[in-house]
Amino acid sequence: MKPAAPLILTLSAFFSSSIFAEVSYRIELTDSVHHLAKVEVDFPESATTELKINLPVWRTGKYQVLPLADGIRYFSAQDESGKILPYTRSASGEWTVELEQPTSVTVTYQLYANHLGQRVGHIDATHAFLDASGTLVYSPEFKDQAIKVELAVPDEWNSYSGMESAGKPHSFEASNYDVLMDSPIETGISHHRAFFADGRNYELVVWGKGNYDIEQMVTDLTKLSGQARAIWDGYPFERYVYIVHATSGAQGATEHLNSTVIQRPRFSYREREDYLGFIKTAAHEFIHTWNVKAYRPQGLVPYNYQKENISALLWIAEGSTSYFQSQLLLRAGVITVKEFFEDLAKRIAQSETTPGREVQSVQEASVGKWASTGGDYAVNHSANIYSEGYFVSLALDFSLLNDTDLAHSYRDVHKALYNQHKIPAGYSVADVKRILKDLSGQDYQTWWQTHVNSAMSLDFTSLLDNAGLQPGYGEDSTATAYAGVKLSDDSLKLAEVLRDGPAWNAGIVLGDEIVAIDGLKITAKGFASRIKDFKPGAEIVVSLFSDDRLKQVTLKLGEQQSGKLKLLSVDKPSRAQKAFFKAWLGIDWPFDNKGKLKSDS
Structure with missing residues (x-):
């Protein structure tokens, strides 16, 4: 060579x-x-x-x-x-x-x-x-x-x-x-494409071989890049570069001043679900060009490169970015209404099975992010600035829409942050509350204390009813047994034991290795289906190794619904609910008179 x-x-x-x-x-x-x-x-x-x-x-x-x-x-x-x-x-x-x-x-x-x-x-x-x-x-x-x-x-x-x-x-x-x-x-050595959207120049640079379709990427990134004015009324850049690494396993993404680097395994682009992972990541990093790079909270301004930069508002920096990413893709026509609903439903299901959201506020999670290590303890005792920050943003969006008779939304908060607090200025909690009061005429102190400074637990059924939606599992869903654990990859060692779940209450802990159920050997791949052999409420004898010692534990199984959570239309949605839906997402009501998504959704 x-x-x-x-x-x-x-x-x-x-x-x-x-x-x-x-x-x-x-x-x-x-x-x-x-x-x-x-x-x-x-x-x-x-x-x-x-x-x-x-x-x-x-x-x-x-x-x-x-x-x-x-x-x-x-x-x-x-x-x-x-x-x-x-x-x-x-x-x-x-x-x-x-x-x-x-x-x-x-x-x-x-x-x-x-x-x-x-x-x-x-x-x-x-x-x-x-x-x-x-x-x-x-x-x-x-x-x-x-x-x-x-x-x-x-x-x-x-x-x-x-x-x-x-x-x-x-x-x-x-x-x-x-x-x-x-x-x-x-x-x-890389692939390069240049394109144009809403008066700005863009480039796509892809390093590494893979099963991506670079022309499809350009088409969808062009649509995405043209949607910025749905939130902001200006740009902090004249040119933007999407850098993509098709890797042998490394994945993730990082936002920069007027560019991003996105890493995905090289063969994770062809299937629609995989491609959605890429384009949602691209949307997330693109939004960061405003939210974090053009304006960011005090504590992150100016950057101190030699120590932690602590902020109580990381949930806005990250969670709100996550909240807007699929909305821009929906408005751009890159994802369908069905795909948007699937993403939101998946987030709701994950939140409701994450006990840490009941323990820690997003304010505490923001301040403590630099010391966060993740894992079982975090799932059970911590909020996540991305996922729970997403839902605080959703709740704030719906509150503003209601308080202003649909005249203003959470998008207007970020428009104001961009216009009033560009770098090198940094915004504070007081600045955000002032913007909320300017938009709504109301004091958001009590709302802030309940949703930001306290551990938040949303009633999603009541919240989504504003937009004519309801969470549900469909007519074919049934109640199935539930153990409340997550296994390590290809192993029967427990990676997570959910707080106050069936296994937790039985005394099963992180790191225990399950070897048998009711005296019969179990495998990692067969564990989930074996649990489904029992009815909710059944008591089973679990044999496991705990700290190298064999023991048996009686586990009373809990209950969960089969299938994936879905977002459905409420019965007979009102004109007000349909108007709320459009003010929220910027698209027309997507269901027909029978409550089914229209064919083009």
């Missing part, structure tokens, strides 16, 4: 004054097979006695401190004459270089970039994905300077970023490190 040409990345920062100051980064792929690169950074002259060099300890979109600096080895600093400068490791993402006199400083280090799933840096023979948070150190002294980026890459590679072109191939520029931090670079 012909070795890939080395990759050199140069970034330069310039003073706007007459004094020329340049920060240049050179990245050379020394061993792309093993994900290694050499980074050399030239900092301009500093008159201080020490120069702080930092690598962020977190990356945008993930509210968690990460060991990003663990990818750096052979750190070295030299003055302008080439003399080695002493330094100390002063924090997990910080090096303090000692200066004897004013001098420019050159820093070099080995970079290990093999964190594809974390979306902070990945280098191999086919591409390099470079997010500054995991690859490029900075100095706070020069953080606000303008930046120029130049890449030298193999002839067959192409380079893309949300940053502006500097006038020649593989060359970008940004106004400061904050822009660089939020503008990852994708360079390598």
